[in-house]
Amino acid sequence: MSSLYDFATWEPLLRLLRTAHAERLAAPGGFVAGSIGRGWSSVVTRASGRREEFDAIERVREALTAAGVDDVSFVVEIPPSGKAVLHVFDPGPAVDAPLGNAHPGALTLVEGAVPEPWRRLPEPSPGARPAPSVDLALLERTLRERIPEAIGATEAEIAAAEERLGVALPEELKVLYRVTRARWEDWGEDYDVADRVFDAVGFELGSLDRLAVGDKWRPSFRWEQAATKAVQTLPDAAVQDLVDSPGWIVIGDSGGGDRVAVDLTPGPRGHLGQIIVLDHEQSIGACLFAESLTELVTGPERDWYGGHRRDKPPVTAMIHHQALRSVEAVAHPDLEVLQFGVWDEEPFSLAPVLGLPRLRTLTAYPGTLADPLEIGRLTGLEFLQLPPADWRVLLDVGAVPRSLAAAAITTRGDEDPRLVYALANELLALRDRPPVTETLIEGELGPLPA
Template identity: 60%
Template sequence: MDDQNPLWPSSAAVHDFATWEPVLRLLRDSGVEKKTTAPSLRVAGRIGRTGWSLRLRRRLPPPGRAAQAEDMRDETEAVRRVQRALAAVGVDDVSFTAAIAPDGTTTLRLLGPSPAVKPGMGTPHPGVLILVEGAVPEPWRRLPDPTPGAAPAPSADPALLERTLRERLPDAIGATEAEIAAAEARLGVALPEELKALYRVTRSRWEDLDDDDHEAARRACVAVGCELFALDDLYIADASSRHCGWEFAAMEAVVTAPDAAVQGLVGSPGWIVFGDNGGGDRLAVDLTPGPRGHTGQVVIIGHEENIGADLVADSLTDLVMNRRSRRGGGSGADRPPAVAHVNIRSLPSVEAAAHPGLEVLSIGVWDAEPLSLAPVTDLPRLRTLAAYPGTLADPLEIAALTTLEFLALGPEEWRVLLDAKAVPRTLSAAAIKVHGDQDPLPVVAIANDLLALWNRPPILQTTLKGTLGPAPSAARVE
């Protein structure tokens, strides 16, 4: 592993042991990771410009009082010292590990960053490794299926919609035809007639209201049935608008049942977002409906879900007239799931998960004999495998899975594949699943071995040495 990081000038404060000394002293003196049989104490953590993760034993506030900022002043000041140093060199996040001898002599190793590695979540270990630059999981590459028979709902009535809104909003300022045309040019799609009719009544610009008239804004929300975006703020909710980390996105699957009104997509070039429900969920006009849907139906895109949308109204006219759809989106309950979970609470075996449509196999906590992957080796669509450490009988069976694009395994399983030169070369991303208090250095070594197979930038290591002085006697008590 490299001992110099070309991303940081050697004179930068982040390379000064004194910058890290307060954080290391807090970790050492808290005694959280003290091991009486070890010749030195190992501490680790992660600090970013907007947050941090440190294994500290924090003092509880007095009974009857909530925790306050003052209770964490030492920690906050120590971390901010590092954050300022990171900001000075334009680094967002860095993990570290340190060995601290009883006399305070310390070897600190800074790990990263690498443009090919996402930060771990609340851990000093590497996050997802992006093996193919710019790659996104399969659900984020999916485009809508064609629905040639789709048509607007019988309830769609642009004239009624416009007349109703003019009665409800007599003082609203509407968009001109030129402004509507400009919005269409910006979006690259023709607006449906109902949406044009809506914005001819009100272009929904805040500056059109007199003296920030909040009551007028409230009336507009009631009139339309949502918090209406300004015409200038319309956007297309395609897949790129719905950010999700690889480790979560790879576990999703696009499924649209034959009786679905809405396609089960991450996003669509035909989802034109025009409003919000007040809780962060977006309302969109859907120009790419499911097999049982209508062109121009209104869907809601939940901000807590990674995939899919729900039908709200068969038309924008129905939304304005407060006629919500009673149609379901289609269950697809007669088909085996594309995502399967094998663990002590869900499916009892890999055999139970196997079927030709399986895309994602997650093997979780398991208290029986390790599992064989033989039942899924010939499945044509299996693209994701995530296995809890120690659950696989033979990690080398993974070599027979020729369609994988994402693989998450424990360090020991990855080492078996690496040593046998059996890492699937179809992968676009990978993750090392670490549980418990494991030394980050061996995990970083595995990550770098994987990155090297794809000629991706490694996680570089910078070593700093210094002394913290003897630990207080209280910190030496187990």
Template identity: 55%
Template sequence: MNDQENRRSSIHAFATWEPLLRLLRVENAERLAVPGGRVVGRITRSGWSVPLKQMHNDGVLRVVDVLVKDDISAVTFVMETEATGRTRLHLLIPSRAVELGFGFNPGALVLVEDALPEPWRRLPEPSPRAVSAPSADPALLERTVRGRLPGAVGATEAEIAAAESRLGIPLPEELKALYRVTRAQWADWSGDYEAASRHSEAVRCELFSLEGLYVAEPTTRECPWNHAAMEAVETRPSAAVQGLAGSPGWIAFGDNGGGDRLAVDLTPGPHGHIGQVILISHEEDIGARLLADSLTDLLLDRLATESGGAEPHPPAPTSFAHNQETLGSAVHPGLEALTLNARGGRPVSLTPLVGLPRLRSLAAQPGTLADPVEVAGLTGLEYLELGSQEWGALLDADAVPQGLLAAAVNGPFDEDPVTVAGLANELLALWGRPRITQTVVEGDLGPA
């Protein structure tokens, strides 16, 4: 979209912003009166951060309505105004290659179309010795649920087969037995919330209908690049559940009422059982917790307890360092992701990291690196997060690692969003990715 087309869009019309700008001018008069004074904010379709005492107001809602109408996810704005009322508004609209960040600056820049962080690409390890738990008993499960839910409407074999076809995976016998008793459709309860509650109590979860079943692959567990890239997949030898973001063998069938998913696990860990029931927490990005060795156990309240084991644990694949000494102690061949924070100490050299075979993610806060160009020696990086000055040094030296899949500009909260957007666009341009739209809208609010 060129600049002329942008100006015709209603989000770029001064009239769209005028009510909000008038409020901002009144409540931020001292800040705007200082030479170079600016007011910064961000509005999305679901929330906003603007420097107003009354955050919920018609001026903000007017912009939100336009975002929805124009199918724009978010806009960051920078307002400048003169005493005469002449006002300049810088608008920054992220492209599909830019994730939303915290504060007013962009989040991760996805440099390769549809790229996923390594933990989200990780497939489950085979467990050739895994078998179903001895407690798995589809017939007992079916009798138990029928006794608790007399008169429940069950799914037909054709409906179960259709679900298997849609998912591309056969349903375990216990899960099929459960759905033969109840198809868990809201229509069967005739809008009776108490009946729905009794149903959840009987099956020990908010059971999805067959149409609601899904395979909890990593892509179903949304996580921003800047967090996901710093995670690591770990499965200890004594683990019942593999420490994955998701798996083609996790069939999500219900909710615990708090947003956590229950799933049947067909790709268990070294000490797990095929068909065990796991809990996928909405508060965690990696891994799942064992609930029961089988669906039968879950229905009969025979919950499992995972043993922590006393086996020695290898060095952590993710680490944190704040000086040269702690950086040296973090270095080992299995290191995958490293966060650097100088904490007011001396900047560190990246020399100890050169040659590490698995290092793929580095997040260094501004001022942490003694020589940012040393990043060029870390040839295995797929994610890099640096401050504006560090990125500037890499760009000037033509030393940006070419293997990156994503990057982020890590700056202070009060850093100029326009400058950061310009730097982000330089990085996006190196990969030919759609850039952040930067436009200036001008108008007159009249004397204060």
């Protein structure tokens, strides 16, 4: 058996936890919970020496790596006698890692399922045309004047890139790479030459050999966050609001981690071949940077920052005590995401949103829903996040929606993770998904010194 499940692996950490939480652990039914991943932990030991805490946690991390496990949660009971009982939970492939506590992340009920925004493809733009500013001769002349020593790509190299990508490169991009193929080896590892290319084009140009379709560098999604997002391309948008597009050809970097791309699937008011920036901290959307490469190269310097996207009503709605205060106020045919936050008044009926054609995500804080069984009439839900009591109502009568692709359990932080994981396994069992495994480890720490 892996050392991950040896008492000796956990003993240094358990001793620190007992010292830090002695009063809580000594109380009847008292426990301490936490989670540890290969590069993070939610453990609080209050150890006087940070090295002591680091070494204790690292001991568990090394065992995680050896066992091929990404992360675990745990619950430990240590009564005054010193007999430690440790429950270790391995979430397995169907459950996301905890978010800062010991409770499970979202449960993927359908293998391989992704949230709707991640499935959205760009709308066709057959009428899109290059911008009036496109001037191939001016673009080439300007680039050759700025970087006369550059080595350009051959027609065969450009054709090979097109074949690899499966897309025809726009003419401006071909002109750019005919002037410089932007290979590091061509510059002899000379940073001054690289800087001149950066200055000439206005961004850190990637080599022709490294062109990529779509943005593979964006943050990976977590269901409980991604399911509450919505893509929403407005009629006056230059760029389609998407997670990714087969028409985004990534050609470089802003110098600050944001990707620069040529856009072949522009929005209603955009231009074919426009230059966009994909924020590395955002999972959805892109900002227009220039209407063409010609404008970017020959025009004035510009600010990379284009502002963060915002989900706009009526597509998403949050009801809580400091904002919207009624379901009627958000009931709109375009509503996709409905969230109930902190609320201390009478709970809500879902009646006003029953039958809405696009409602796919519902999340609720404890005590916000008057009748959880109304959820059964929301036939298009793909993601549902509820507190344990509301899930219990649905499970007891077999009313968990069959349409769900993923689910999550809302916790306030004080719930016993053992009960939450048991509930998670009930939900996973409905779809024959791999369960969370629980391993019981026992050992003696001895009584605390007087």
